[in-house]
Amino acid sequence: MNIEIKHVTKVIKKTKVIDNVNFTFEGGKIYGLSGKNGCGKTMLMRLISGLIYPTDGEIVIDGKILGKDCSFPESIGLLIENPAFLDEYTAYENLKMLNGIGGKKIDKEGIAQLLNSVGLDPLDNRKYYKFSLGMRQRLGIAAAIMGEPDIILLDEPINAIDAEGVSDIRDLIRGLRDEGRVIIIACHDKEEMEYMADEIIYLKSGKIVKGDEV
Secondary structure (H helix, E strand, O other): OEEEEEEEEEEEOOEEEEEEEEEEEEOOEEEEEEOOOOOOHHHHHHHHHOOOOOOEEEEEEOOEEEOOOEOOOOOEEEEOOOOOOOOOOOHHHHHHHHOOOOOOOOOHHHHHHHHHHOOOOOOOOOOHHHOOHHHHHHHHHHHHHOOOOOEEEEEOOOOOOOHHHHHHHHHHHHHHHHOOOEEEEEOOOHHHHHHHOOEEEEEEOOEEEOHHHO
16 A cells, blocks of 8 residues: 655645645555644645645555546545534444445444544443543544554544553554554644654645754
8 A cells, every 4th residue: 555645736725735745655654744733734634535636746546546546545544623423422323323434344343342442432322522522532533443444644633632542542553554554643742743653744834844944
């Protein structure tokens, strides 16, 4: 599995939010996107996911051009901005509803194991609207990795999660990396990024730059 970003530019309202980016993401690595707010981290994730298409350039996923050969990556999970869950559903019910979208469908036991892996109780009957911010974030991560997708995009995955939970999420993400997946994480915490990522990509004004230029 690899993702090739070839001379990708995205223009929104006459502004280049991504500017001639070239990079290749390979399976079996955790990539970190680092930079100040508005540098293009989330926009690059949206481009890779197929939520938007480049103004110029190509995104090629295992030989298929996004937007030409396929509308979306065939196997992808993502946590970008605020995930959409149903307020009146439990964590288990929300995952059951999403099961099979973007990855392989899993059975009831698989959903329960997935919730346990992110620190949520599959038997918890609380509705989503009663969840704390940390619980919502954990559920978002569970939804992103459900069905073992080949590509996993996580935007600020450890927001609102306690220290013990952060350690568990790190271990979970590293385990997915070791299975050969492409994992791309955006995080504003530089120390956490350096600790978690195998390779860090620094962005400034939509361009890839050296770390000391951010």
